Amino acid sequence: MNKRHVVRLQLVLLGLLVVLLVVRTLSGPPAPDGLVVLADLEPDALARAGFAVEHPVVVRLEGIGSFQGPVEAGRDRPPLAAYGWLLRREDRAVVWRMEPGTAASERGTLARSIDTLGLDPGTYDLFFASYGASFGRSGSSVVQRLVGANWRDDADRWAVAMQPLDDAAGVIVVEEAGAGVPTGSLAPQPEALVWTSAPMAEGPSEASHLFEVDEPVVLDLYACGELPEMDYGWVEDAVSGRRIWTMTMDTTEPAGGAEANRLARVPLRLAPGIYRAVFRTDAGHHYGGWRANPPLDPAAWGMTLSVAQPRQARAVTPFDPWTMRTPLLRITSVPNNTARSATFTLSQPLTVVVYAVGELGRGDDRYDHAWITRAPGSDVVWRMSRAASRPAGGHENNRVEIAFLPLQPGTYTVHYETDGSHAFGNWSNGAPTHPERWGVTLFPLPASVEPGVIQQQPDAAPGEAGPMAGMPTAAPPPPTPPPPDPERLVLQMAPLGNEVRRDERLVVSEPTTYRLYALGELSLSGRYDYGWIERADTGDIVWEMTWENTRPAGGDDRNRFFEGTIRLEPGTYVVHFRTDWSHAYGDFGGEAPAYPEHWGLTIERVTH
Known part of the structure; x- marks a missing residue:
C-alpha cells in the first residue's frame, strides 16, 4: 500500500470518527440501565414506579432530564423542567432528586445526574415529571425555540433508573413503571x-x-x-x-x-x-x-x-351528630313545594348542632333551605348559606351545613322550604349521599340534656312539622305480628342471628300482592340489620327497609319493623337480608324487641 492510499484511509477513518462524535453529541447520553427504569417518557406527564427495600442496600441512581433553557457560562443555571426523584413512602421523605446546581449539562438543554446512596428498609416511589418549571407550555424564549433549544425536544432521551450495587435480592419491584398519576x-x-x-x-x-x-x-x-x-x-x-x-x-x-x-x-x-x-x-x-x-x-x-x-x-x-347525639327536632325527607316549621322553647341556655341538607346555587341562591327565627319579632338567628355549607354528594348544588348555634332561653321556630324541583322523592339531578336527611335536624351539643330544658310547641298551622318530624314522642307498643299462614307462606328468613347473609330467589308468574313483615336494626345514620328486594335482571330495588318506612319495635331505639304489602309484576326477584356483627336474635343484651323471634323477613302471598 503506497503512501497516498495510507493517507486516504486515514482520512476516511478520521471522517468516520467525526461522524460518530457528531452523532453521539446530537443523540445525547445513552439511556440508563437498572432494576427499576422509567423511560419512553413524554412532555406534560408524571411517571412512577414503586419498589420495596427489605434490608439496607446501596443503589446507583441515574437521571436524564432537561433544564428549562440552555446553561450559559457566567449566568445562573435555569431550573430543571424535566427531572426525576425518589420518595420514601412511610415518612414522605425525598431521599434523592435531580438538582439544577449539580446536574451535568449535556447537549442543548439536557441534564444528567448520577449518584450513589444507601437506602434503609421501606417502600419507595421513583418519579419523573415533565410539565416544566413554570405555568404554560413555553418554557423557552422564541429565540431558543428557533435554534432548537426547546427542552421539550429532549423527550426521547429522558429516563431515570435505580440499580442496586450490592444485594439486588433485597429490593423487590412492587409496582411496575408506568405513566400517569399515582393512585390514591x-x-x-x-x-x-x-x-x-x-x-x-x-x-x-x-x-x-x-x-x-x-x-x-x-x-x-x-x-x-x-x-x-x-x-x-x-x-x-x-x-x-x-x-x-x-x-x-x-x-x-x-x-x-x-x-x-x-x-x-x-x-x-x-x-x-x-x-x-x-x-x-x-x-x-x-x-x-x-x-x-x-x-x-x-x-x-x-x-x-x-x-x-x-x-x-x-x-x-x-364527630357525627347522627350517631353521637339524639335528635331534638327533625324536619326531614321534605318533598317538592313544601313549607314546614316546628317551634320549641328553651328554659336555659343550650348550644345546638344544626344539620341542614338542601339545594343552594352559586351566588347564594336558595332553592331548598332552612333557617331559624326567634320570637317575638321573628328575628333570624341562623340561615343556611352556600359559603358555610359543604358538598352533600350528588349534584353540586346539594349542600350540607353543620352549624353550632348557642341559644339563649326563649322561643324559636325552625323553618324549611323547598321549591318545585329536586327534593326528596323526586331528584331531578343527582341525589345527595343521605337523601333521607333532606331537611333540617337539631341535636344538642352536650352529650345529655336535662329533662324539660327544651319543649316543642303544638303545631299551629297546616304544613308545619308534626310529631314524626319534630320532637321525639313516646312510640306506641308495636302490634302483635300475625302468625304465618302455612298455605300462604312464601319465604321466611327469621329468626336471624349476627353476621348472616341470606339471598333467596322469588319467581313471580303473574301479578301478585305480598304481605311483608320485617324486623331489624336501623338508626337515623345507617342500617345494620335490614332487608330489601330487587329485580334479578336489572338490580332495581322494588322494596327496602328504611328509617322512614319502619316503626319502633320495642326495646332498643334501633329496633324497627316494617309491616305492609307490595305488588310484584311477573319476573324473577332476589330477596336479601343482612345482619352485622352485633345486636341480633340471641344477642340483644336486654334491649330485645317485643317479638324477637321475627328478627329478619317473612313474606306471604295475599292475592293473585
Whole structure:
C-alpha cells in the first residue's frame, strides 16, 4: 500500500470518527440501565414506579432530564423542567432528586445526574415529571425555540433508573413503571391517622372533617397545595369558628416543582373540643391536572392529620351528630313545594348542632333551605348559606351545613322550604349521599340534656312539622305480628342471628300482592340489620327497609319493623337480608324487641 492510499484511509477513518462524535453529541447520553427504569417518557406527564427495600442496600441512581433553557457560562443555571426523584413512602421523605446546581449539562438543554446512596428498609416511589418549571407550555424564549433549544425536544432521551450495587435480592419491584398519576393508595397513611383529604383531584372541590378531642393532644398536620389561596386548607374551632391554623406562605415551605407548590408539616396542639379541618381546591393546577411540575409528594395534595403519639389515638374521634347525639327536632325527607316549621322553647341556655341538607346555587341562591327565627319579632338567628355549607354528594348544588348555634332561653321556630324541583322523592339531578336527611335536624351539643330544658310547641298551622318530624314522642307498643299462614307462606328468613347473609330467589308468574313483615336494626345514620328486594335482571330495588318506612319495635331505639304489602309484576326477584356483627336474635343484651323471634323477613302471598 503506497503512501497516498495510507493517507486516504486515514482520512476516511478520521471522517468516520467525526461522524460518530457528531452523532453521539446530537443523540445525547445513552439511556440508563437498572432494576427499576422509567423511560419512553413524554412532555406534560408524571411517571412512577414503586419498589420495596427489605434490608439496607446501596443503589446507583441515574437521571436524564432537561433544564428549562440552555446553561450559559457566567449566568445562573435555569431550573430543571424535566427531572426525576425518589420518595420514601412511610415518612414522605425525598431521599434523592435531580438538582439544577449539580446536574451535568449535556447537549442543548439536557441534564444528567448520577449518584450513589444507601437506602434503609421501606417502600419507595421513583418519579419523573415533565410539565416544566413554570405555568404554560413555553418554557423557552422564541429565540431558543428557533435554534432548537426547546427542552421539550429532549423527550426521547429522558429516563431515570435505580440499580442496586450490592444485594439486588433485597429490593423487590412492587409496582411496575408506568405513566400517569399515582393512585390514591399512595396518599399519606400514618399510623394514627385521623383524616386525610389527599389526594384531591379536579376542582373546584372541597373536603372537610369534623372531629372531637377528648383530652389535650398533638396532631401532626401534613398539607400540600398551591398558594396564595388556590388549593389550601385550615383547621378551625367548630363551635366558635376561630381558625387554629391556616395554610399561608408564612406557615409553609416550598414543596418542589412549580413555585406555587407549598408544603406544611407542623405539630398542632389542641385542647378538648370539636374541630373542623377543611381543604379547598380551585379549577387550575391540581392532582391529576398539573399545569406545571407537581410537588415532590404528588399524592399528598390535600391535608392529612394524624395523632403524634399513637397511644392517644382514642382521644380523637370523628364527630357525627347522627350517631353521637339524639335528635331534638327533625324536619326531614321534605318533598317538592313544601313549607314546614316546628317551634320549641328553651328554659336555659343550650348550644345546638344544626344539620341542614338542601339545594343552594352559586351566588347564594336558595332553592331548598332552612333557617331559624326567634320570637317575638321573628328575628333570624341562623340561615343556611352556600359559603358555610359543604358538598352533600350528588349534584353540586346539594349542600350540607353543620352549624353550632348557642341559644339563649326563649322561643324559636325552625323553618324549611323547598321549591318545585329536586327534593326528596323526586331528584331531578343527582341525589345527595343521605337523601333521607333532606331537611333540617337539631341535636344538642352536650352529650345529655336535662329533662324539660327544651319543649316543642303544638303545631299551629297546616304544613308545619308534626310529631314524626319534630320532637321525639313516646312510640306506641308495636302490634302483635300475625302468625304465618302455612298455605300462604312464601319465604321466611327469621329468626336471624349476627353476621348472616341470606339471598333467596322469588319467581313471580303473574301479578301478585305480598304481605311483608320485617324486623331489624336501623338508626337515623345507617342500617345494620335490614332487608330489601330487587329485580334479578336489572338490580332495581322494588322494596327496602328504611328509617322512614319502619316503626319502633320495642326495646332498643334501633329496633324497627316494617309491616305492609307490595305488588310484584311477573319476573324473577332476589330477596336479601343482612345482619352485622352485633345486636341480633340471641344477642340483644336486654334491649330485645317485643317479638324477637321475627328478627329478619317473612313474606306471604295475599292475592293473585
